[in-house]
Amino acid sequence: MVTYSIAVIVVLVVILIISMFKVLREYERAVVFLLGRFYEVKGPGLVIIVPFIQQMVRVDLRTIVLDVPTQDLITRDNVSVHVNAVVYFKVVDPKMAINNVENYLEATSQLSQTTLRSVLGQHELDELLSAREELNRGLQGILDQHTDNWGIKIANVEIKHVDLDDSMVRALARQAEAERSRRAKVIHATGELEASVKLQQAANELNKSPNAIQLRYFQTLTEVANERTSTIIFPLPINLIDKLTADDVSEMAKIKLQGLDSNKEK
Template structure:
């Protein structure tokens, strides 16, 4: 049995403990969602707040931007290619009341929503779009997630697709496709060069046709350039115009 003399002391200690438990300190990035007898009362913080024991309860909410990895998802693209994609999302709580009352666990809910949205959005695009238009897909994912989580008091600020993994057979197919594309471009460039060269040759022929002696000077210049290369044998086409000049001189 506790002596009656100690009851005032025990009562004082209990009262002191209750008073001490009433005061809570919240950091600048924290808010407290306070419930009064089970009903929402108000959002308090930051700084020093008072919570009445046994009557009020509080739930801490972090307002800082959170980073969440979206687990790797198996996605079938619109052109029936199976790929594995993972991403990362950046979000924060902007309304603590909605984040606590409207959803049981806003972190788990955001993660599950991000996974399903990633599969559904990427499945509507072809593989080439997934590889080449990643910025556009990131913006689409961010917009859809931000709209869906607005009722939970969450703001999705950014979504980034990190990796797009393909199997070995698809990697080889893409390599062959890229090689064929490079060959096609080389042929187009070569054909464009031939067309441009033919136009320049046509212009040169038109200029040389205005004075027949110009072609003879061009032949002599070419012979001079060839002779400077120390060739032992030179095969050079002799123009018929030059033979006609020699024939006229011989007739005279």
């Protein structure tokens, strides 16, 4: 009976001795408490913990990837959007991460959700779609400031998706189509303006040289003559019309009437 009791005691002592030794990996730290009070941070490697007197809490120092659930929010220009993000953070002070917050993982997740809604709700939809880098830096700075007392370092924040309702997508498509039409009209009007300016400049240059006008006139006649047309209209310069007097017009009318009379006699 005595031998059995001794054997049991020996086994318990061996178990206690074995339980005293803890091995921590390179990315782990042990927050040690002595009789309920913080004692020290140990690790990595072999750590000795006195049973019943000391307690140990493991802390992972690796970067944690936190997927922030989709948040429904209203932008500053009253557009309903659905936004989700991802937060990269790590524990830099194990003592603060254990002593200053009950669950630093849950606390960081909840803080990320509320910050995402409050910050992005202050911006317009165009900013959410075009200025993500700036918004990411703003979110990172705010989260890092709030988690500093928890021993948490926010490494990065990335907005993943900004989703719109179907009605808003159709409205944006109509807006984009109207914008493209407006730009096309502006470009066409600009081209017409430039063409009119160039035409005016060409007219001014031709007015400086009457011979150039005549050469251009003959060139045009040559081009028209080369075309397969049954009717050719010769433009009459305005200055020739101005030189016609009333007598000239009357004489031309008489000639026309004589021609008509001769046709009737035939």
